[in-house]
Amino acid sequence: MKSLRRRNIRDRVMEVVLMASTILVLLPLLIIIYHVISNGISAINWEFFTEELGSPSRAMQGRPTGLVHTMIGTLVVDFMALAIAVPVGIGAGVMLSEYPDHRLNPTLRIMNDTLNGMPAILKGLFAFVLIVKPMGTFSGIAGAAALAFVMIPIIARTTESALMSIPWTIREAALAIGLPRWRVVLSTVMPAAKTGLVTGILIGFARAAGEAAPLLFTSFGNNYLPNHWTGFIFNPVDTLPQRLYSLAISPYAQWHSMGWASAIVLLGFVILCFTAARLASRQKYQL
Amino acid sequence: MRSSIKPERKNNMYSIRLYITVICLAFIAVSCGGNGDNPGGQQAVPGSQQSSTESRMDILGAGATFPAPLITAMADEYRDETNNRVTVNYQSIGSGGGVRQFIEQTVMFGMSEAYLSDQVMAEVLEKTGGRAFNIPITLADVVPTYNLPGIDKGLVFSGELLVDIYLGKITRWNDPKIAGLNPGIDLPRTPITVVHRSDGSGTTNVWTSYLSRVSDEWRNRVGYATSVNWPTGIGGNGNEGVAGAVQNTMGAIGYNSLSYALLNNMAYGSVINQSGNTIEPSFAATSEAANIKLPEDTRILFTNTPAEYGYPIAGFAWMLVYENLDQNNAIRNRRAAEELVRFLIWSVTDGQKLSEELGYAELSDAAVERSMEMIRQLKWNGEEIGRNLLDGDRPA
Numbered sequence: 001m002k003s004l005r006r007r008n009i010r011d012r013v014m015e016v017v018l019m020a021s022t023i024l025v026l027l028p029l030l031i032i033i034y035h036v037i038s039n040g041i042s043a044i045n046w047e048f049f050t051e052e053l054g055s056p057s058r059a060m061q062g063r064p065t066g067l068v069h070t071m072i073g074t075l076v077v078d079f080m081a082l083a084i085a086v087p088v089g090i091g092a093g094v095m096l097s098e099y100p101d102h103r104l105n106p107t108l109r110i111m112n113d114t115l116n117g118m119p120a121i122l123k124g125l126f127a128f129v130l131i132v133k134p135m136g137t138f139s140g141i142a143g144a145a146a147l148a149f150v151m152i153p154i155i156a157r158t159t160e161s162a163l164m165s166i167p168w169t170i171r172e173a174a175l176a177i178g179l180p181r182w183r184v185v186l187s188t189v190m191p192a193a194k195t196g197l198v199t200g201i202l203i204g205f206a207r208a209a210g211e212a213a214p215l216l217f218t219s220f221g222n223n224y225l226p227n228h229w230t231g232f233i234f235n236p237v238d239t240l241p242q243r244l245y246s247l248a249i250s251p252y253a254q255w256h257s258m259g260w261a262s263a264i265v266l267l268g269f270v271i272l273c274f275t276a277a278r279l280a281s282r283q284k285y286q287l
Numbered sequence: 288m289r290s291s292i293k294p295e296r297k298n299n300m301y302s303i304r305l306y307i308t309v310i311c312l313a314f315i316a317v318s319c320g321g322n323g324d325n326p327g328g329q330q331a332v333p334g335s336q337q338s339s340t341e342s343r344m345d346i347l348g349a350g351a352t353f354p355a356p357l358i359t360a361m362a363d364e365y366r367d368e369t370n371n372r373v374t375v376n377y378q379s380i381g382s383g384g385g386v387r388q389f390i391e392q393t394v395m396f397g398m399s400e401a402y403l404s405d406q407v408m409a410e411v412l413e414k415t416g417g418r419a420f421n422i423p424i425t426l427a428d429v430v431p432t433y434n435l436p437g438i439d440k441g442l443v444f445s446g447e448l449l450v451d452i453y454l455g456k457i458t459r460w461n462d463p464k465i466a467g468l469n470p471g472i473d474l475p476r477t478p479i480t481v482v483h484r485s486d487g488s489g490t491t492n493v494w495t496s497y498l499s500r501v502s503d504e505w506r507n508r509v510g511y512a513t514s515v516n517w518p519t520g521i522g523g524n525g526n527e528g529v530a531g532a533v534q535n536t537m538g539a540i541g542y543n544s545l546s547y548a549l550l551n552n553m554a555y556g557s558v559i560n561q562s563g564n565t566i567e568p569s570f571a572a573t574s575e576a577a578n579i580k581l582p583e584d585t586r587i588l589f590t591n592t593p594a595e596y597g598y599p600i601a602g603f604a605w606m607l608v609y610e611n612l613d614q615n616n617a618i619r620n621r622r623a624a625e626e627l628v629r630f631l632i633w634s635v636t637d638g639q640k641l642s643e644e645l646g647y648a649e650l651s652d653a654a655v656e657r658s659m660e661m662i663r664q665l666k667w668n669g670e671e672i673g674r675n676l677l678d679g680d681r682p683a
Binding site: 054055056057058132133136137138216220221222223224226227228231235236246249250251252 | 343344345347349356359360361362363366374376377378379380391392393525526527530547550551616617619644645
């Protein structure tokens, strides 16, 4: 009897400890969110979403100013990066997991880990040499390429572990009914690992969406909307993390609060993407 | 878990295949578009733009942080004046970055508070067959900023005094040398914390050039450049870094551009110039400093100016362009070059009117004249488009 009570107490204590550590993990996030929102909410208004930034004197003289070009630019650059990174990253992950004996794999794994550990600014430098120099101008596509280099190793890694977690019996069953190997991966393993794949893509995406360093010398920044929609791809483009940085180090109080506001938008954007992708991947499961 | 997947496998298979197809197609489309535009397609995109949106043009420039508020305000104004035809995109990445990107030919114009060195000028001449022009666009004035509670403004410094402080020879605010220049001010015994820029900066160039000119010891021991080996003190990144360090450290002294000090309500001092006059930093005093005989390429540092009422720690901020505009990779066609020249002309003339309300000194007449002379020499494939535009644009 006494021993049972003691066990119960011990159980409760452990529960409390676990809850406390969970809260401790969440606390920094909540503090950050609270801090960002309380500082930036004052700068959020209708114009913030409809006007271009222009010069600092606009903000100082109270003329309309906003970050519409930055928000659109972020969407374009991030999704272009995603479009580049997903096929490459998933492909590398499939290679590592489904063709474990391939001669290239040890090299691929080392390279992938190196790429993952590499400072993001170097990826920006690489995109600068690869795309900006030959094109003769900074461009959204160069920024997207730099961000894709951030996403690829993460997506490859998570794809590999997601696919590895699917039991070999599934592959064997598929092979037994005569499916070719690529079909096995595409039709059985990948659908089964879908949640894992989506999670991996999301982690890579969220990581890249917050990066400012690779964009400094690739997408470069812009105070205005481009003249033509192709300008988002072939001309300098503004993105939220980079604009946030330059607003934050500027000498103007108005720009500081706009920086906080852009942090709110960036946070909201990432959270929205997470939720949407989560819902989308879950829905298909239950159909 | 496994069994629950089986029934909808078919569905999943299709959706994944569709997804992959779409993404691959998008990828191919994007990469093809990219390839198509680089080498041969340079004419294609602006051409199609021309037909659809009535010849709009983006001009890209980058460089010094200090003139950024002025240049971006000019961009706003110029965009209005041209009815959105021309958008000038200026990004402040620092003088060092501006020169770098100008050499890399990724921007249509660079911006710097330090003029191009002889070596860079020679490289450009060799590479493009034409000169690099340093066109004065505005004036940079650097003021000593400090943090002494109760002494909000108006401490007087001399060149020798600033040298001694920055060499670490004077370490306390109540030093007789400081007190001698500031009779009647109750100076505390607080130790002096010297703050300087840690990044390569045109502001540092102006500041150290002044110290070099008033002191042989400084010139021999430290010299002047966009970044130097500081004998003492702590570093701050950018104008904002120095400002932050000064504002947070009691007894600190630093240097910032005047407009920056004004914007951030920092205390700044006056400086005694070569002629022995105590000059309180102002736009007029800065313009006055530039009212001297200028060399043709305007590559001159006029710190410690001989002008009698000129503020001694000032310099130009230059816009950097290639003489042969067609040699700059970032300028894709003749129209872009012409729009750049038009903006240049506008910014040294009408654009100057924006200066004072934003905290900048207007260019002196001598400087405007030199700028015009250089603009006249700008060429596109050998044709002097600068001269054509300038003499065509200003008939009245």
